[in-house]
Amino acid sequence: MLKRLPRVVREQQMLDAAVKVFARRGFHTASMDEIAEVAGISKPMVYAYLGTKDELFVACLRREATRLMEAVAAGVRPTARPDEQLWNGLRAFFAFVGAHRDGWRVLYRQARSEPQFTGELAGMRARIVEVVAGLLESACAAAAVPARPGDFTAMAYAYVGAAESLADWLADHEEEDPDHTATRMMNFVWVGAESLLRGRIWRAQEGPSR
Amino acid sequence: MLKRLPRVVREQQMLDAAVKVFARRGFHTASMDEIAEVAGISKPMVYAYLGTKDELFVACLRREATRLMEAVAAGVRPTARPDEQLWNGLRAFFAFVGAHRDGWRVLYRQARSEPQFTGELAGMRARIVEVVAGLLESACAAAAVPARPGDFTAMAYAYVGAAESLADWLADHEEEDPDHTATRMMNFVWVGAESLLRGRIWRAQEGPSR
Amino acid sequence: MLKRLPRVVREQQMLDAAVKVFARRGFHTASMDEIAEVAGISKPMVYAYLGTKDELFVACLRREATRLMEAVAAGVRPTARPDEQLWNGLRAFFAFVGAHRDGWRVLYRQARSEPQFTGELAGMRARIVEVVAGLLESACAAAAVPARPGDFTAMAYAYVGAAESLADWLADHEEEDPDHTATRMMNFVWVGAESLLRGRIWRAQEGPSR
Amino acid sequence: MLKRLPRVVREQQMLDAAVKVFARRGFHTASMDEIAEVAGISKPMVYAYLGTKDELFVACLRREATRLMEAVAAGVRPTARPDEQLWNGLRAFFAFVGAHRDGWRVLYRQARSEPQFTGELAGMRARIVEVVAGLLESACAAAAVPARPGDFTAMAYAYVGAAESLADWLADHEEEDPDHTATRMMNFVWVGAESLLRGRIWRAQEGPSR
DNA sequence: AATGAATGAGCTTTCATTCAT
DNA sequence: CATGAATGAAAGCTCATTCAT
Incomplete structure (x- = not known):
């Protein structure tokens, strides 16, 4: 003692x-x-x-967020192929979550529901979203596809949400292999993203019936 | 009184x-x-x-979840085109969330962070996931695409996660139009899903380099 | 219970x-x-x-102060002779303090040392001081003595201080008779006051030697 | 360090x-x-x-009290005229309080409200009261006025109380001039005291009506 | 049926005080 | 001599929950 x-x-x-x-x-x-x-x-x-308890929580939040960002950043080495970049990022991300399940729970489950930490959390998430949006944009440029800038952020938002959701699930399932989860995510995202970036757009057949 | x-x-x-x-x-x-x-x-x-307070909360949870399921079920009338079915489901979903922002907050923000309600919530979500998985499967069958059964659930999980993420965002932005959010979601999801269901699969080029 | x-x-x-x-x-x-x-x-x-504890204390303060003021007010019936009026007020005052020693301790010992209650207390005291100043003024008028208005308040301040001091002492001495204390006070005050109001003034013989 | x-x-x-x-x-x-x-x-x-904290506080108390006593003692040089003696004492007293406002606050505001230090404080005050009583007595002797010994202490007590009250007020008003305060005090006290020592006594007209 | 009155239990926070280096 | 590290103990406050009317 x-x-x-x-x-x-x-x-x-x-x-x-x-x-x-x-x-x-x-x-x-x-x-x-x-x-x-x-x-x-x-x-x-x-x-x-x-x-204070609040301050302590924020300290946890920051430490975990920093570690997460660093892990992902270390994973994403710039290479020629944009899908590879994304893949590396995702692998690093899910590997981290798998290895720090507790940290993730604090980060994305507790923090989100406490109004006091919304600000702090929103900032972190915004940083991540922008990173992802950047990846999308460079991928788009590499593929020589014309795209409207604003949409990258919106897309990134949805992708980040999907990743968070899978990560949440991963955090609760001890037996699940992070790489497997990452592959799954990559499949959803990339195949869809590629088509989207090629200009394919889904549109309701007839106008909104409402 | x-x-x-x-x-x-x-x-x-x-x-x-x-x-x-x-x-x-x-x-x-x-x-x-x-x-x-x-x-x-x-x-x-x-x-x-x-x-009890806990029981009261569960009661809220159940009422809101039931209403949500009913709203979505009412939206998804079986029609020929599977994308249309999904689109109708999403519209109903986001419309409900937009109209019952408070209920959504209780459902997916509070419930998720309180360990005591994890079980209850997981059950609800599982029901939804299965519904979505069913939609995917029938769509797949309609397109005469061969698919492995287990994957529908996994895909559904990711889609539900993405939808939740967007719904969360919608709940916090008074000005946002639910239909707009639904369209956005549909674009991400469908374009990717369609390709996937057609058999396109992304796969890491070389074995995991790590 | x-x-x-x-x-x-x-x-x-x-x-x-x-x-x-x-x-x-x-x-x-x-x-x-x-x-x-x-x-x-x-x-x-x-x-x-x-x-709150603070609020509770203020509540005590107010109750005791109110009671004190009422007791004094009930004691001072307007009569012809101003010294008698003062005497009645003092008797009532010391009688009250003698009978509510605890209340007095709270009022004038605790309240005074806690910065948070200074305001509250200052207000109460100001009210008392003004009452006393009024007594002095009317006494002065009755004696047809010319006096400078501002001085009544200053005099009253000192007298109130002396009374408080005696009351404090009374509060700590169970055996002491309130009427006796009142008589003592009256002697100091009145004899001095009377002379002062008659125009006698003490003045340093030579200028300040410092 | x-x-x-x-x-x-x-x-x-x-x-x-x-x-x-x-x-x-x-x-x-x-x-x-x-x-x-x-x-x-x-x-x-x-x-x-x-x-200990208590011991530390007592140490403060003693140092400040000693300094105060010394300052007053240094001020009161024995001279022929008793009013002058008193005046010098008061000047020294208020000058000290004006110059050591913090010390005074500790002494007479904090110490008084903490039951633990009542004893210590009572002793100090008793010493001061006796000094003042001594001044009164010698003044009385000088004026060849017959007086009952016990009363000197009682008078002194009231005078000390009045002085404390004024000192308290002085401690809180940066702009106030100590000499001014001393003069004020002297006026109240001396004019009354002189009359008293000359044998004037106020007495309730009729017996206590209560 | 409906409520004002009542409480056990617990939580965050702070502080005087002391080791071990 | 000097101090950073460490703690026991207590205080203010709140809340879910239940009686008695």
């Missing part, structure tokens, strides 16, 4: 514990008591180092 | 109030006091009619 | 308990737990009826 | 800091953390040198 550890170490222990507990219990049900206990430290230390 | 109303009516009032408050505040932050107040009724009545 | 009492009764019980505990322990050291216990009721009731 | 200073110096720094913080925040709200920080020293040092 009296192991005097340097601050940085303790902070990581606490964040680990917090992510675990937040993921297991949900933000509100999680108690600072349990977090401290799991971290193997007394409550006041948590407050001293990481502040 | 002393209006002796038949039980069924009272229950609906309470559920209306509960959905509103849960959506506005989130499950934990919502207080039984406020719900009772918004329902214009005293707290013990809420307990007498709808039980 | 389950004696269902009407709200008004309970509120008075609580205020009684609060005044007692605040007086005994001081504002900070007093705990809501102890107040509730002394009131013979559970903590949440205190919060439900009287609000 | 690592300036190895002799113990006495350090202690003064700490007391300075403590007085400042106690005055600014009040006894309870003041935290040892803040005191240590303001003193530019680590918390354990404070404990090592000056002990």
